[in-house]
Structures are given as C-alpha cells and as structure tokens.
Amino acid sequence: MCGILAVLGCSDDSQAKRVRVLELSRRLKHRGPDWSGIYQHGDFFLAHQRLAIIDPASGDQPLFNEDKSVVVTVNGEIYNHEELRKSLPNHNFRTGSDCDVIAHLYEEHGEDFVDMLDGMFSFVLLDTRDNSFIVARDAIGITSLYIGWGLDGSIWIASELKGLNDDCEHFEAFPPGHLYSSKQGGLRRWYNPTWFNEAIPSTPYDPLVLRKAFENAVIKRLMTDVPFGVLLSGGLDSSLVASITARHLAGTKAAKQWGAQLHSFCVGLEGSPDLKAAKEVADYLGTVHHEFHFTVQDGIDAIEDVIYHIETYDVTTIRASTPMFLMSRKIKSLGVKMVISGEGSDEIFGGYLYFHKAPNKEELHRETCHKIKALHMYDCLRANKSTSAWGLEARVPFLDKEFIKVAMDIDPEFKMIKRDEGRIEKWVLRRAFDDEEHPYLPKHILYRQKEQFSDGVGYSWIDGLKAHAARHVTDKMMRNAAHIYPHNTPNTKEGYYYRMIFERFFPQNSARLTVPGGASIACSTAKAVEWDAAWSNNLDPSGRAALGVHVSAYENQGASVNNLQPEIINNVPNITVSVPGVEIRS
Numbered sequence: 110m111c112g113i114l115a116v117l118g119c120s121d122d123s124q125a126k127r128v129r130v131l132e133l134s135r136r137l138k139h140r141g142p143d144w145s146g147i148y149q150h151g152d153f154f155l156a157h158q159r160l161a162i163i164d165p166a167s168g169d170q171p172l173f174n175e176d177k178s179v180v181v182t183v184n185g186e187i188y189n190h191e192e193l194r195k196s197l198p199n200h201n202f203r204t205g206s207d208c209d210v211i212a213h214l215y216e217e218h219g220e221d222f223v224d225m226l227d228g229m230f231s232f233v234l235l236d237t238r239d240n241s242f243i244v245a246r247d248a249i250g251i252t253s254l255y256i257g258w259g260l261d262g263s264i265w266i267a268s269e270l271k272g273l274n275d276d277c278e279h280f281e282a283f284p285p286g287h288l289y290s291s292k293q294g295g296l297r298r299w300y301n302p303t304w305f306n307e308a309i310p311s312t313p314y315d316p317l318v319l320r321k322a323f324e325n326a327v328i329k330r331l332m333t334d335v336p337f338g339v340l341l342s343g344g345l346d347s348s349l350v351a352s353i354t355a356r357h358l359a360g361t362k363a364a365k366q367w368g369a370q371l372h373s374f375c376v377g378l379e380g381s382p383d384l385k386a387a388k389e390v391a392d393y394l395g396t397v398h399h400e401f402h403f404t405v406q407d408g409i410d411a412i413e414d415v416i417y418h419i420e421t422y423d424v425t426t427i428r429a430s431t432p433m434f435l436m437s438r439k440i441k442s443l444g445v446k447m448v449i450s451g452e453g454s455d456e457i458f459g460g461y462l463y464f465h466k467a468p469n470k471e472e473l474h475r476e477t478c479h480k481i482k483a484l485h486m487y488d489c490l491r492a493n494k495s496t497s498a499w500g501l502e503a504r505v506p507f508l509d510k511e512f513i514k515v516a517m518d519i520d521p522e523f524k525m526i527k528r529d530e531g532r533i534e535k536w537v538l539r540r541a542f543d544d545e546e547h548p549y550l551p552k553h554i555l556y557r558q559k560e561q562f563s564d565g566v567g568y569s570w571i572d573g574l575k576a577h578a579a580r581h582v583t584d585k586m587m588r589n590a591a592h593i594y595p596h597n598t599p600n601t602k603e604g605y606y607y608r609m610i611f612e613r614f615f616p617q618n619s620a621r622l623t624v625p626g627g628a629s630i631a632c633s634t635a636k637a638v639e640w641d642a643a644w645s646n647n648l649d650p651s652g653r654a655a656l657g658v659h660v661s662a663y664e665n666q667g668a669s670v671n672n673l674q675p676e677i678i679n680n681v682p683n684i685t686v687s688v689p690g691v692e693i694r695s
Contacts, residue, residue: 113155113233114265116154118152119261127149141157141500172208178238197213247285248285250484252493254283284296323509323538324357334366339351339354339372347387374399379402381567419495420614428574463644470520587605
C-alpha cells in the first residue's frame with residue numbers, strides 16, 4: 110500500500126503551501142517508506158508516499174502520460190495491467206508499474222474507464238489541459254480513502270484521516286465503488302453489480318465454478334516483485350488462501366525471484382486456538398511458518414498506536430486490529446512487503462455465527478449484501494491500516510470483483526445453515542474445496558468452526574481488554590456518556606476507553622462521524638440483532654456472544670467486567686463438536 114494526498118484548487122500556489130502539503134504527506138509515510146513524490150500545477154498538489162511492490166526501480170509516483178499533461182497519484186495494485194497495456198498499443202509507458210496504465214486509459218476512454226481496472230486502488234487524476242480531475246476508489250473499499258473540503262473551496266483527498274483532518278472544514282470517507290468528477294461536480298457510482306440492489310439470486314450452486322473463481326482470484330494476486338507470504342490463522346478462509354497459493358506458486362515470476370516455498374505467518378496468545386490450527390495447516394502444506402506470540406499486556410500497550418493508525422473507535426475493529434498490527438511489524442522486520450489474507454469470506458457466505466439464526470434465505474442474502482457494503486468501515490479498514498502502519502501490503506482475494514459476482518449470484522438457499530444436514534456456516538465454500546483425490550486441506554480444518562480473529566488469537570485477549578477498560582472508566586463516566594459523546598454513545602467501558610483515545614487524536618466532529626455505530630451481536634448489522642430476542646441483552650461483537658451457536662460461548666453472561674481480574678489465565682481448552690461426518694475443532 111502507498112499513501113496519497115491531493116489538494117485541488119486551493120487558491121494558493123505559494124512555497125508555504127507546498128511545504129504544508131509535504132508536511133501533511135509525511136503523516137502518511139508509514140504507508141509508503143520507499144520513496145516520496147510531489148507534483149504541483151498552480152494551486153493543484155498531488156503527493157505520494159510509495160511502497161514499491163511492482164517495478165521498485167522505476168515506478169515512482171506521481172505517474173504521467175507521454176506529454177505529462179495527465180498526472181496520477183495512486184495507491185493500490187492493478188492485477189490486469191499487462192492485458193490493459195496490450196489494449197493500448199499506441200501509448201508509450203514510462204515505467205513498468207502496474208498503475209502506469211491509468212493515465213493512458215483516461216486518454217483513450219475519458220472518465221469511463223474505472224470499471225476496466227481489476228484490482229484494489231484509490232487514485233487522483235489531474236488533467237492539466239483544463240485543470241479537471243477525477244478521484245476513484247475500488248469497488249469494495251479495500252484501500253482506504255477520505256475526501257475533505259477547505260474553506261477556500263479546495264477539495265482534499267487522502268489515504269488516511271490524519272492527512273487532511275487538521276486543514277479541512279469538513280471531511281468524510283470517500284465511498285467505495287464511486288468516482289468524483291470535477292466536471293460533473295459530484296460523486297457517481299461506477300461499480301454497479303447485480304447484487305447491489307439486493308434482489309434474491311437464483312443461480313444453482315456449482316462447487317467447481319466457485320472453486321475455479323476463487324483459485325483465479327488468488328493466482329492473480331501472486332503478482333509481485335518483492336518477497337511475500339500469507340497470513341494463516343488456521344481457520345477456513347486463510348487456510349484456503351494458503352493452500353491455493355502453495356499449489357500455484359511454483360512457476361510464477363515471484364517463485365523464480367524469491368523461491369517456491371511459501372512463507373506463512375500467524376499471531377496469538379500462548380496456547381491460542383489460531384496458533385495450534387495454523388501450525389497444523391502449515392505442516393500439512395509445507396510452508397515456512399512463522400509464529401508470533403504476544404501477551405495481553407503487549408496488546409494493551411499498543412492500543413493507542415493502533416487507534417492512531419486505524420482511525421476508528423469501533424470495538425470489534427480495535428480488538429482484531431491490535432494483534433494484526435503487532436504481527437505486521439514482525440513480518441516487515443523479516444523483509445516481507447506483501448501478504449495475502451482471508452478477509453471478506455464471512456460477509457459473502459454468511460460465515461459469522463449469528464447467521465445460524467437467519468430466518469430465511471431472503472434475510473440471509475440481504476444481510477450479506479449489507480455486510481459487503483459496510484466492509485470498508487470494518488475488516489477492509491483493519492486489514493489495510495493495520496498492515497500499512499508498518500509499510501506492509503495486504504491483498505484480499507475473497508474481495509475479487511469477479512469472485513464476488515460468482516459467489517453472490519448463488520441462490521442463498523445453499524448458504525443457509527442447516528445443522529441437521531451437516532451444513533455449518535460457509536458450507537458452500539467448504540464443499541467447493543472438499544476434494545477427496547487432491548485434498549486442499551485436512552477435513553477437520555476444512556470444517557473448523559468460525560473463529561473471529563479477535564477471538565481466535567486467544568479468548569483472554571478480549572477478557573483482558575475489558576478488564577483494563579474497567580480499571581480506567583468509572584461508573585460515573587458511563588452514566589454521563591450520552592452527554593460527553595452524544596453521537597455513537599459508547600455503551601460499554603471498553604467502548605468508552607477507545608473513544609477517549611480516538612477523540613484525543615481526532616477531535617473534529619467530521620472524524621467521529623466516519624465511524625459506524627449501532628447495535629451488533631457477534632459482528633452483525635443492527636437489523637440481524639432482531640433474529641434472536643435473547644441477543645438484545647448481550648450486545649457484544651465477539652463470536653462467543655452468539656449463544657447456543659459458538660462451542661465456547663460465554664458460560665456466565667451475568668458476570669460484570671468489573672469483576673475480571675488483571676491476571677488473565679491463558680489456557681484455552683481444545684473443544685470438539687460432533688457434526689455428521691465432520692469433526693469441528695475450536
């Protein structure tokens with residue numbers, strides 16, 4: 110990932126303004142430590158902090174067309190750039206960067222080229238011939254992006270809040286799948302898939318079609334000129350990513366440069382479910398496995414840095430981001446600059462444990478649509494910013510445009526969880542990779558119950574966070590919470606603790622409005638809380654809050670977090686649940 114910052118039409122072309130833009134761009138330097146660039150055209154500024162993944166030698170930004178009349182600053186990866194280059198035979202490319210195609214596509218197709226890009230991206234393009242510009246963000250919002258407005262009429266664009274929050278009168282998240290056109294004076298949606306209107310699809314489930322689509326999604330993400338690996342928690346999603354990568358790595362350009370043996374990475378508390386499962390998968394696949402341990406105190410000590418980098422006060426996002434943040438630092442220290450990860454599967458297939466209570470296929474499908482549309486505020490934000498904090502890029506094949514199309518076209522009846530038929534969450538995905546002749550994974554891993562990342566790293570992680578917050582947030586503070594924080598009022602001490610830290614870094618009203626709110630159970634939307642009346646009394650984003658579903662559901666729901674002791678015991682029992690023909694381990 111890179112960091113981009115653009116100030117467009119600021120009515121100030123002074124050296125002092127240029128210095129200020131450079132100063133703000135340096136706030137994004139963690140995202141792109143390899144090189145810095147800035148382009149100025151009158152009162153238009155385009156700045157870039159580069160993380161070099163493709164063509165490290167010559168791909169510095171901003172990028173230009175042949176006569177430098179079109180300028181682009183980009184964050185992301187364009188996986189089909191070689192095909193796009195072939196479609197532009199009359200153009201001369203200055204670099205081997207995958208993002209070099211953007212300026213030339215604009216020359217050929219005007220503003221209507223964004224849907225041709227297959228990848229994750231955020232970019233600003235300036236046409237200096239008429240001082241018009243466009244801004245675009247990828248379909249799902251894998252890359253982070255914000256837009257702001259200055260009192261002088263300027264428009265600001267930045268990869269992170271910290272790049273513009275101090276200089277804009279108002280700012281907000283740039284919506285995924287949208288394009289801003291200065292000529293048209295506003296936003297329009299360029300990504301218009303059939304699932305977006307939430308109509309119920311009827312395509313029969315074909316496991317081989319789904320398998321092929323996901324294999325293609327993983328293979329295209331092996332495009333790299335730097336060392337890479339896979340994040341491996343030992344759950345279904347990351348294990349499938351690792352298995353497919355290991356199968357197809359040999360023969361790729363990456364294998365020729367860096368070797369054909371895949372590196373895998375896992376993080377957890379000592380004895381956590383993820384560490385055990387990940388080691389088993391790594392041994393099965395033959396990866397070079399790197400296991401990182403952290404303590405509850407390590408995580409608590411990092412919370413302030415985490416909130417500064419991920420720019421949210423959402424409880425479940427902070428819980429999951431902290432171990433990922435710690436792991437990313439370790440991974441980068443090994444010289445690795447890119448990882449492939451498993452985000453997005455639970456949203457597409459109804460994998461969260463609360464989906465066990467979906468009343469019918471229509472409700473299930475609508476919930477998956479809502480979850481995908483909100484990913485940019487939750488798991489995409491976590492995966493992007495937790496890794497970018499240390500100059501590491503995360504790629505997410507489950508959010509491949511073509512794969513989402515295939516998966517969301519399936520009749521949602523096949524995604525319904527039916528325990529009596531042995532169909533647990535994400536059954537359609539598990540079945541697609543259940544190959545007896547050439548197994549992708551051991552059966553018990555292929556059918557392992559869903560663990561949310563913040564749970565799988567060790568249950569005492571969440572319990573420790575709650576206990577820490579309870580020591581720093583008093584009952585009196587909670588009674589006045591609605592007056593102190595009238596928007597998205599925190600309803601737990603943990604939430605209040607995170608909110609205090611966030612407001613210290615980002616005190617503007619615009620900043621607090623970028624964070625989602627509402628009731629949630631085990632990561633559900635507010636609407637899905639209605640699926641089970643008991644949930645309204647236990648609104649916690651942990652998977653264990655899905656009572657009667659998770660095999661390690663909280664045993665004593667009435668216990669107050671105030672009674673939790675600072676010393677957390679770190680032994681998590683191995684629990685086995687019987688489902689017909691399947692062994693599920695937590």
